[in-house]
Amino acid sequence: MAWGKKKVGESASPGASPCHLDERHKVPRGHVPMVTGCGQRVVVAVRLLRDPCIAELLRMAARQYGYGQPGMLRIPCDAGHFRRVVDGALRAQSRLAARPDT
Template identity: 65%
Template sequence: MVMWRKKSSGGESPSRGAGVHEDEKVPRGHVPMVAGCEGEGERVLVPVRLLSDPSIAELLDMAAQWYGYGQPGVLRVPCDAEHFRRVVDGAMQRCGISSA
């Protein structure tokens, strides 16, 4: 299951996870990520099983090149949300995970 949510750019503390509020729990087995360059983006919960998919790993490498390995808060992936959505959907199909 992948959940998409528009991330606002205002008033977040980096120590709180860039948009993760106390009442927003991350389900076990998921990693929160934000797709989009600086400012706004979409927050997505990605199943941990997808992190080994080559297309997701490529985006993670790109994130490391753009932002380094010490990103505070939620992991930001430097691509537009629509592209990230297509990559995640493709990885889910290859791993046999339902998107519902």
């Protein structure tokens, strides 16, 4: 997962894909670019979107911003809260992966 601050005056046109602004902003395969409520950019692995806490944040985003958001997906929380949610999802996923098959 990568975190970065949005630069002042930096914006993409509504029709442009924010995933390919330039090499610095290229989103790795299997990841989704997002922006927290305070403008912090984050790239999250698609596999983490199944986590119940992240899914709830996505539902909140749909209620607040709608499904037709132009550009990157906005998440209605601050970067610190989002980081804690993603870290929790990563821990839960690694616990599941470490569990022996029965």
